[in-house]
Amino acid sequence: MGWNHWAGGKKRLPGRAVLALVVIVALLLPAAGGAKKKEEQLQLPEKYRQWLESVEKLITKTERELFLQLEKDYQRDAFIEEFWKARDPYPRTSRNEFRDEFMRRTDQATELFGDLRDERAQTLLINGHPTARIEVSCSELWPIEVWFYDSRDYHGGDVLLLFYQRWGQGPWRLWHPLDGLDDLAINGRTTYGDIDLRCTESDAILAAIGYLTNLGVAGVATLQAQLSRPIEQPRGEWVASFQAYSTDLPEGAELFDATLMVGYPGRYQSRTIVQGTVAVPVAGVASATLGDFRSYNLILTGEVLSGDVLFDSFRIKYDFPADEVEDREHDLAGNGSHGPMLPLVFERYLRGGTYRLIVKVEDLGSGRVFREERTIEVPKLDQAPAPPPLDPETARILAEANAAIRNGETTVKIAPLQGEWQTGLVRIDAMTTGDDIDRVSFVLDDETVLTKRRPPWNVELDLGEVPRPRLLRVVAFNAAGEEVASDEVMLNAGRHRFAVRLVEPQRGKRYARSLRAKVDVSVPEGEGVERVELYVNETKVATLYQPPYVQPIVLPEDEPVAYVRAVAYTPDGNSTDDWVFVNAPGNLDELDIQYVELYVTVLGGDKRPVDDLRPEDFQIFEDGAPQTIARFERVRDLPIHAAIMLDVSASMEERLADAQAAALRFFEQTVTPRDRATVVTFNDHPNLTARFTNDVTALAAGLAGLKAERSTAIWDSLIFTLYYFNGIKGQRTILLLSDGRDESSRFPYEDALEYARRAGVTIYAIGLDLPRSALSDRRKLNKLADETGGRAFFIKDVAELGSIYETIERELRSRYLITYQSTNTSTAKDFRFIEVKMTRGGLEAKTMRGYYP
Structure with missing residues (x-):
């Protein structure tokens, strides 16, 4: 598009328009509080002041306010790390692509413009390089640059900007029609004609001025807001989470007394286990009542500093039923005058060395706080025996939990398997540590396949030709026949498995005073763990907000312990749990x-x-x-996970465009923020073109650019799609569209039908222009649909797809959930x-x- 297209508005703004623009711009000007903000920023150490300036157009108001409140450098460093993590588009990769791109732009802006406060630099940081950048040298005007973004480089469409440097020095600024044409002139006065006659790049200058003038008052205000928008809003409420991990005392906080004890009961791999106990006198805190239930609830927040660097931070919530607590006679601190105590036990894994440990405990019942900061010397346990705990009573109570630490040096681990699908003959290898292993058993789907009494600990398993989910356990026993270690993995679990496993305590073992809970969590692709809750019987005793999910638990004295339960939650509220029965009679069978x-x-x-x-x-x-x-x-209103399987074999060439359009309309009409959909195209092999998402644009991208070619492998592609659903719960459905019989599948129809039965995914099969003579193909599609709770449709013309998809969408939203x-x-x-x-x-x-x- 030429410059002259934008230069048509060579006129001055009418007086009323100028007045209206004055009002709007006045409303957009920063409030008086901006001066205070700048003053607070100037008081920061130079390193952090420069960082804050570099993210001026990126940081949110809430983030800025919190950063300015931080008083210690290690807190600021931790904030900056979390600031970038919250914006990482692919958190499971080693790189933070967003930060890398932003820092690249920052380096370029600094090299080009020197000062990041320069409005050209700010525009580049947010919007990237312009499509064209013209530097204007004109004796009539101050230094000028004209920037052009076309619709490919700027999501708002074609945009022209004019920057100028008044007085020929200092920072550059974006020209606004309110500034007037004369503000660009060295002698304070100019006209369109003067610019046209005396400036070599007059077309570009006048195009930018005409574009901005023709936008109108509201249009200029909107453009300014778009140009200065935050680049990427952070995911989730990370600021609130960061604040929750602070060990600073709230202003005016009322304090209570407690005793912090630290011991080193063992090691975990190459690190020393640091076990801390905060003994909280019940008399110093308050219980909370909900209905007939009364409990003491406390949150412990900890930080571990190595030098001036925050090495570790953690947060644990403890819950104690009041009736159990007030019946206790023991005193963890060894001083009976304090009465009953609440034992807040925590563990961290640290290398040998000197650290600063900060612990803050908040009593939710009274609002009172305990805080202690101390230096700890963590021993290297591979070189010297562990020092005893500071308090004999603590050692007595935690003896059983700490025995599990010593047993933890005996381990068994299943070696990682190659590939995503595990079928046919597969070799399984297990790795062990410790001297207490007499034999190792391999258990597949609760059936012991092989027991070996000497290494190598491996087995070959025939997993069949179809990638069925199979539970594999490897269990190590000592000479007395007691289980000393175990590991398990779900084979062919797919990318969406959400599972939790209690590694400790051991099933069926008896515990009197304490036990050690150790939890492994597997989360779906792209998800994280929000928290892990631990229960003894039906009583929640601890909530862990970060790994390692390990917690010593002091057991109630007078209540028999039947089971321990772990519940893991993802940020969107999904949960899964695992149970371990302990202290059970020998003749107890699990049903x-x-x-x-x-x-x-x-x-x-x-x-x-x-x-x-x-x-x-x-x-x-x-x-x-x-x-x-x-x-x-x-x-x-329940969420739906839906897949459209679209045949792109050669016979679909004339129908493909209409099929793509119909699929897109289905997504547009069906997918709500709570739903997820995916696209699988197939010819002689399946192709996942859009992962599960509620972003219709991403689904449209998965439907775009398709070419109809090659033969058809329906059954292979169906098994592939069903496999992709592994681990997903709730409403799941596949919309399978094909115009022909299977020609090139490795798996027969019978395997696909059996796999569909096991998967529990509803299949809607749509046969497009199948001849009436193809009775076998019609029967197969009908049976697939009937066995899974769906329906089969046979249509002559692709134009009928729209009404079929509407019928399916109506059925999906009109179902009944029945459980028994x-x-x-x-x-x-x-x-x-x-x-x-x-x-x-x-x-x-x-x-x-x-x-x-």
Whole structure:
């Protein structure tokens, strides 16, 4: 686009427009508080002042306010690290791509313009390099630069900017029509004609002036806001989380007394285990009451400094039922005058050396605070025996928990497996440490496959041709037959598995005064762990907010302990748990009860969903036995995970564009912020073109640029897509579109059908222009849909896809979630058939035909 396109507005602003612009710009000017902000910034050490200036257009108001409140350099360093982490687009990679790009722009802006406060530098930092940058030298005007962004480089469309340096020195600024044309002139007065006659780059200058003038008052204000927008808002509430980890005392905080004790009971790999205990007198804190339940609730926040650097920070919440606490007679601090104590135990893994330990404890009941800061000398436990704990009573109470640390030197670990799919013959290797291992057993899906009494600890397993999820455990025993270590991995778990495992305590072992809980967490791709909660029986005793998820637990004295439970949460509120039964009688058997979820579509005689039903309208049967409905609800607002499988084989060439458009309309109409969708295209092999997301633009990108070519491998591609669903819970559905029979799959149809049965994903199959003679292909698609609770549609023209997708979307939002606890307690792994009958006539229920326990 030429400069002359923008230069058409060679006129001065009318008086009323200037007045209106004055009002708007006045509203945009910084408040008087800006002076105070600058003053606070100038009081920072030079290193941090420069950093704050460099992120001027990036940092939010809340982030700035918190940074200016920090008093210690190690806190500022930690803030800067978390500041960049919050903006990292791919947190699982070693690089922070956002920070690297921003620092590259910062270096370029500094090299080009010297001062980052220069408005050219700020514009470059936020918007990147302009498409064109013209430096103007004109004897009539102050130094000028004209910048042009076209729509490829700036999301707001084509933009022209004019920067100038008044008086020929100092920082440059962006010209605003309010400044007037004369502000650009050296002698204080100029006209469009003068610029046109006397400046060699007059076209560029006049184009920028005309563009900005023609935008109008509101348009200029909007453009300024867009140009100075924050580059990337941070994900989540990281500022609030950072504040929560502060060990500073709140202003005016009321204090309570407590005793901090530190010991070194063992080692973890190459590090020493530092075990701290804060003994809190019950008399110094207050309980909280909710209904009939009364408890003491405290949060411990800790920091470990190595020199002037924050080496580690941690936060743990402790919960104590009041009736248990007030019955205690022991005194952790060894001074009976204090009465009952609350033991707040924590562990960190540190290398030998000198550290500064800061501990703050907040009592949620009273608001009072305890804080202590001390230097600790952490020994190297591979060179000298561990020093005893500071307090004998603490050692007595934690003896069982610390015994687990010593046992922890005996370990078994499954070696990482190659590839994402594990099929056929697979070699499994296990690595061990310690001298207490007599034999190692390999257990696949609760069946012991092999036990070996001498290394190498390995086995070859036949996992079959289809990538089924399989649970592999490796268990190490000592000479007395006691389990001393174990590890487990879910084979073929996929990228979305969310699981938690209690490594300690050991199942069935007896514990009297304490135990050590150790938790492993696996999270879905791109997710993190928000917290891990630990329970003894039904009582929550601790909440861990960061790894390692290890916690010594002091057990109640008079209450029998039946089980320990760990619950892990992701930031979006999803949770998963694991249980370990302890102190159980020897003849106790664990019974695996199946809790079955059914997503049921009910169709009337017109084949439209019926959405006014009640539990008594349904009868559930499993292998012919009636089941009792435990939960019943409409699923109109429950999240959906949906995949569109799009055939892009050569026969789809003339229909592909319409199929792409129909799929995009489905996403636009169906995907809400709570839903996730994905795109899998296939010809002679599957291709994941868009991962699960609620971003319709990303899904559109997955549908774009497709070429119809090669043959069709429907069953291979279906297994691939079902595998991609592994680990995802709730409503899951596949919309499979193909116009032909399978020509090149490695897996037969029967394997795909069996895999679909195990996956529990609803399949809607759409056959496009299948000839009536292709009866076998139609039967296969029909059976796939019927077995999984979906439907099969056969259409002649791709134009019918829109109405089919609308029908599917209506059914997905009109289903019923029905759950029941299976009455079948058999340990057999055979397929269990499910039948849903309607008590009202004329209705048809569609759901999965059964499941594998």
